[in-house]
Amino acid sequence: MLKVNEYFDGNVKSIGFEHASDKSTVGVMNTGDYLFNTGAPERMTVIKGALTIQLANDDKWHTYEQGQSFHVAGDSSFKLQVTAPTAYLCEFLD
Amino acid sequence: MLKVNEYFDGNVKSIGFEHASDKSTVGVMNTGDYLFNTGAPERMTVIKGALTIQLANDDKWHTYEQGQSFHVAGDSSFKLQVTAPTAYLCEFLD
Numbered sequence: 001m002l003k004v005n006e007y008f009d010g011n012v013k014s015i016g017f018e019h020a021s022d023k024s025t026v027g028v029m030n031t032g033d034y035l036f037n038t039g040a041p042e043r044m045t046v047i048k049g050a051l052t053i054q055l056a057n058d059d060k061w062h063t064y065e066q067g068q069s070f071h072v073a074g075d076s077s078f079k080l081q082v083t084a085p086t087a088y089l090c091e092f093l094d
Numbered sequence: 095m096l097k098v099n100e101y102f103d104g105n106v107k108s109i110g111f112e113h114a115s116d117k118s119t120v121g122v123m124n125t126g127d128y129l130f131n132t133g134a135p136e137r138m139t140v141i142k143g144a145l146t147i148q149l150a151n152d153d154k155w156h157t158y159e160q161g162q163s164f165h166v167a168g169d170s171s172f173k174l175q176v177t178a179p180t181a182y183l184c185e186f187l188d
Contacts, residue, residue, distance in 0.1 A: 001104060002104060002105070002106075002107045002122050002124060002179075004098055004107060010095060010096060011096070012096075013096045013098060013109050014109075015107050015108075015109065015120075015121065015122045015181075017122040017124075017179040017181060018179060019142050019143050019178055019179050019180065019181075020178060022142075024142060024181065026109075026120045026121070026122060026141060026142075026181045027109065027120070028096050028109045028111040028120060030095075030096060030111075047120060047141060047183055048113050048116075048118060048120075048183060048185075049113050084113055084114060085096075085111040085112060085113050086113065087109075087111060087113075087118065087120045087183065089141055089142060089181065091142075
């Protein structure tokens with residue numbers, strides 16, 4: 001079954017699926033500021049919109065637009081600033 | 095709010111959002127055969143996986159892979175054959 005996840009009072013929602021043994025989610029983030037913790041390492045790809053992010057060990061913010069990806073280490077965290085509703089793909093790399 | 099849609103007994107789920115006045119959904123289809131009707135014209139883009147589709151007025155089937163798009167006319171329909179869970183972006187073009 002396809003599992004729907006909700007975070008931050010429903011301002012972030014995602015659908016989990018498995019494709020050829022890759023675990024992934026597709027989701028949408030509403031405008032807002034968020035902090036996510038990782039278990040497995042992740043590759044995040046912007047599908048539509050933009051994500052401005054700061055990795056746990058980085059003092060700089062970086063903005064990723066449609067089609068661009070960034071990696072997040074496992075057992076880590078990242079902050080997000082989202083200025084318009086944005087769709088993303090999150091692929092778990094373990 | 096982000097609206098979650100379910101079709102075909104939960105084998106297709108999507109999340110609706112609006113980005114810069116573009117209405118879109120991101121979703122996942124489990125393995126299966128589906129028929130969808132359109133209201134507005136749609137651009138469908140495969141995010142991860144593949145979709146094999148037949149448009150209402152076409153006797154051929156076409157397969158679209160990750161990153162590829164196809165258009166569906168408004169007030170029409172299309173059939174899908176999905177052989178592995180696949181994520182997609184649907185943009186409404188009205």
